[in-house]
Amino acid sequence: MLMTREKLLLVRLTDDEKARLAKFAKSKQVSMSEVIQDYCKQLPEVEEK
Numbered sequence: 108m109l110m111t112r113e114k115l116l117l118v119r120l121t122d123d124e125k126a127r128l129a130k131f132a133k134s135k136q137v138s139m140s141e142v143i144q145d146y147c148k149q150l151p152e153v154e155e156k
Contacts, residue, residue, distance in 0.1 A: 112144075118143075128142060128143075
């Protein structure tokens with residue numbers, strides 16, 4: 108099932124954090140957004156109390 112991404116998340120990073128993210132994304136030949144999206148997919152499910 109194809110899910111369209113409609114939500115926007117604004118994240119504040121230091122210059123160093125952004126540079127690290129950009130360097131990693133470039134090494135994988137993906138966008139910085141894709142790096143974050145892929146990381147989010149790996150987060151464990153959390154049970155609500």
